[in-house]
Amino acid sequence: MSSTTHREETTDLLRFATVGSVDDGKSTLIGRLLVDTKQLFDDQLDAVTEASVRRGTGEVDLSFVTDGLRAEREQGITIDVAYRYAATPSRKFVIADCPGHVQYTRNMATGASTADLALVVIDAQSGMKEQTRRHCCIAALLGVSEFIVCVNKMDLIDWDAKRFDAVEADVRDLAAALGVKRVTVVPVSALLGDNVVEHGSTSPWYRGPTVLGALELAKAGDWAGDETGEGTTTRLPVQWVIRQVGERRSYAGMVAGAPLVAGQRVLVLPLGKETTVTEVSTYDGPLDSAAPGISVSVDLEHDFDVTRGDMIADVVNPPTVTSAIEATVCWFGAHPLKVGDRIRLKHTTHSTPARVTAIESVLKIDTLSLEPKEELEENEIGVVHLATATPLVVDDYSKNRITGSFVLIDEKDHTTLAAGLVGLPQILPQG
Amino acid sequence: MPSPNEQTTAVETTTRGAKTFNHLDLLESQAIFIMREVAAECERPVLLFSGGKDSAVLLHLAVKAFRPAGFPFPVMHVDTGHNFPEVLSFIDETITSLGERLIVAKVQDSIDKGRVADPGENGSRNRLQTTTLLDAITEHKFDAAFGGARRDEDKARAKERVLSFRDAFGQWEPRKQRPELWHLYQGKVLPGEHLRAFPLSDWTELDIWQYIARENIALPSIYYAHEREVVERDGMLLAVSQFVHPHEGEHVERLSVRFRTVGDATLTGAVRSTASTVEEVVEEVAGARVSERGATRGDDKFSETAMEDRKREGYF
Known part of the structure; x- marks a missing residue:
C-alpha cells in the first residue's frame, strides 16, 4: 500500500448488512473480517481478548468486536445493530451487523433498510432455518438486490462439499424466488478464517471468491437511485427553504432517483405547476449536475409557494x-x-x-x-x-x-x- | 503491519453526473441532510461544541447547511473548567467570527449549586459534565442536541442511532432504541424528553482529517505537533498544567506531542508526534496502530463498558 496517497480520497462506498438466524455466526464473521483485514487497532483487539478471557470463552471471541453492549456480552447474542467501518484499496465499507432474534426484527430492518447488499450467514450443520428465510425475505423486500451467502462452520462438518452443495442449492432457490439479482455462495469458517479474507487449504474444491473478494466485486451505492434506468427520474423532496440575499429563496434537499441538472424542466408537487431549475448549488457554488445522495439547494424560475414536504420532480415520468x-x-x-x-x-x-x-x-x-x-x-x-x-x-x-x-x-x-x-x-x- | 486507517487510500473515482463525487461528498451530504431534518422536525435544537476537531467539522457542516441565513439553533459549550487555554480561545474566536449565539454551561456552576460533588482541582470532571449538560437541556427546553460523536470511536457508540432518544431523565436505553429506517429520521419527542443527533455517525477518524484538510477547517493549535512538558501516567502522556501536577516519582519530560482528542485536561493524553501540518497529521492518522480514544482517553479505561455506562446516564 502506498504511503503517499492518504490525501487521495476513496470514492466508492458499499453498505452491507449481516442477515441470518441467531448463533449462525454473523458477529463472529464480521469480527474475523475486521481482524484479518487489519481494520482493528491494537488496543481494540487487546480489549476483545481481555473480555474473552474474563468471560472464559476459551478462544478469543471475535463476536465481541461488534457485540459491545453489556447485555450482549452477558447473553452472547446481538440485540441491536452495530455499525463498523472498513476499507480496502478499492472501496470503503459501512457494515451493519444485525441481530438474528425474531424479537429484534425492527433492529434488523433498521440495518437492512440502507444496505446495498446482504451478507447472509448460514450454519452448515443445520442449513437454512425459519429465521434465515424471514431475514432473507425482509432484506429482499427492502430492495437489497445482492446476496453474499456464507455457509459457515464448515470446519465442524469437515469441509464436506456435498453438504455445502445442498445448502447452496437451498439458498439459491430462495434467492431466485425472492428476485435477488446477484448471489455468491462461499463456504467459510468464521472461527478459523478460511475463505473469509484468504482461501486457506481446507476447501480445494471451492473455486469461487473469498468473502472479501466478493465484497470488493459487488455493485455499490445504488440504494439512493442510480443511472441504470431501472428506477425513477429525478426527485428532490424539499427539506428546508433557504432565504438567500434579497427576495430570493432556494429549496434544499437530497437528490434521489436520477441526477438533478441545471436547466431541467420540473414539476412542483403536489401543487402540479411546471417550471425550470435555474440553478443547482451547494455552499461551495453552482453545479452543472448533482447525483443521487447529494444535498443541494435549487432555485426555480417561478416564484411558487414551495415548502418543506413538497417535491420537485422531473416532468418526464413524475411521481x-x-x-x-x-x-x-x-x-x-x-x-x-x-x-x-x-x-x-x-x-x-x-x-x-x-x-x-x-x-x-x-x-x-x-x-x-x-x-x-x-x-x-x-x-x-x-x-x-x-x-x-x-x-x-x-x-x-x-x-x-x-x-x-x-x-x-x-x-x-x-x-x-x-x-x-x-x-x-x-x-x-x-x- | 499496516494500520486500520491506512487502508483508506484508494485513488479511483467514478463519475456520477458531471461532477465527480467521492465518499467525503457523500458523508458531507448525509450530515447536512441530517442537520436540516433535525432543524425542521425539532422545536428547539442546540449544537454542542467542545472546540474539538469533530465539533469543528460539525460547525462547518452547519455553515454549509444553513448559510447565508443564521443557524436555526444556538451553540452550547459544556465547560468542565479543566480546559486547554488554546481550546477556549479557539471556541470564542470561532463563534464570534460566525456571529452565532454561544451558551456556556459550566460544570463549576453545577458544583457551586451542589448538584455534583467537587472532585478537587486535579480530579476529573469528565463524568460531571453529564449533570451540567442535562440541567442545561432542561433549563433551555432543548428537544435535540447535535453532537460530533462517531460510531467508530467506541463499541457502545457503534450501537447508537443517528437520532438517539433520551427519556425524561436524559438516559439512553440501548435495549429500547427506536427503529431508524432509511433516511426517515423521526424528530418528535414528548415534553421533557430529547434527542441526541449525530450527523457524523458514519465518519471515521481518517475521514474527519481528510475532510479538515480538504475544507481547510481551523482547529485549536494543540492538534498539531508542539513541544510541551508531559508526564507519563497510566500509559498516557498528560500535559503538565494547573490541573495536572507530577506525582512523586513521575518524570517530567519535554516532548514533541500533539492531541488526538480534546477533553477534560486531567484525562486527555497527548501522543508523541512531529506532525505539524494537516497533511502530516493525515499521514500519521493513516498509520496509527492504536485507536483514537485508546491512545488518549483515560475516561474510557475505567471498565469494559465505560462508554455505555456513561451514555446510559446521559453523557454525550
Missing part, C-alpha cells in the same frame, strides 16, 4: 400524487394494527395523519404467499390500505427506495411502529 395508497407494511408495534387505526405517517420530508382503511393480507414467510388477514401482529408483514390527511407524492418502492418508503409513528408517544413500502411486496412471484 403519483395521492391520498390513498396500497402498501406493504412491516409492523413492529406490540399491539396489532387494525382497520380504522389512526397513525402518523412520515414519507420523505412530509408528515401527515393517516388512517388504516383496509388490511388485505399477511405475507407467509414459508410459502412466500399472501393470505387474507384482518390485523397485523408484531413482526408480521402485510398489505394494507392507508388514507392520508394531506396528499403524498409517491413512487412504487420497487422504483425508488427514497420516494417509495415511509414510516408509521405512534401519535401519542412518537415511537416508530412500522416500515412501509409503497406498492405490493416485490418478492412475490409476478403475474
